[in-house]
Amino acid sequence: TDTAQTKPQTDNATATPPPVAETKAIISIKEIVTAYLQLKNAFTNDNSNDAAAAGTSLETAFKTFDKTALSADQKKAFEDVEDDAREHAEHIGKNGGNIAHQREHFVMLSKDMEDLIKTFGNGGQILYKDFCPMANDGKGAIWISEVKQIKNPYLGGKMPTCGTMKEEIK
Numbered sequence: 001t002d003t004a005q006t007k008p009q010t011d012n013a014t015a016t017p018p019p020v021a022e023t024k025a026i027i028s029i030k031e032i033v034t035a036y037l038q039l040k041n042a043f044t045n046d047n048s049n050d051a052a053a054a055g056t057s058l059e060t061a062f063k064t065f066d067k068t069a070l071s072a073d074q075k076k077a078f079e080d081v082e083d084d085a086r087e088h089a090e091h092i093g094k095n096g097g098n099i100a101h102q103r104e105h106f107v108m109l110s111k112d113m114e115d116l117i118k119t120f121g122n123g124g125q126i127l128y129k130d131f132c133p134m135a136n137d138g139k140g141a142i143w144i145s146e147v148k149q150i151k152n153p154y155l156g157g158k159m160p161t162c163g164t165m166k167e168e169i170k
Helices: 017-044 048-063 072-094 099-120
Strands: 127-132 141-145 164-169
Touching: 017 048, 017 099, 017 141, 048 072, 048 099, 072 099, 099 141
Parallel strands: none
Antiparallel strands: 127 141, 127 164
16 A cells, blocks of 8 residues: 555656655655654653754754645645644644643644655655553553654653554555
8 A cells, every 4th residue: 555655646747757756755754754753752761852852853844845746635635734743743842841741742743643654655664653552641642663662652761661563664
């Protein structure tokens, strides 16, 4: 299913632009994923200030994403996620020192990132969708990780290995 997500542009009249456009989109998405993973790692270390800095970086990565490389459908899919994700990243960035509030926004941000990765791929790296049943006031929450080992961003040092891997994203 991942290959189908990068094919919409193959029906263009010329053969050269689609690969260039796809490469641009992957590079930009990779920057967004990298910033998200830095944010997730700050939370696993219970570091609110690093999370704030990573939240700001993530917000910037969304702002600077080059949408010109996307088809109309891809652009709409990106924009559907972008506004919500940027808002959560911004809240995390502005709330250094309040890790509980930052983590509340991380719950929704992680869902947005899952949608983005499902639509645009993962920039060529293997990622993992993990789930903590205790996060989000016991409702549970997912996060995306670059490591197979569970490192819980919601509970941090209190319960670093709480959770299970739900899916490997290739």
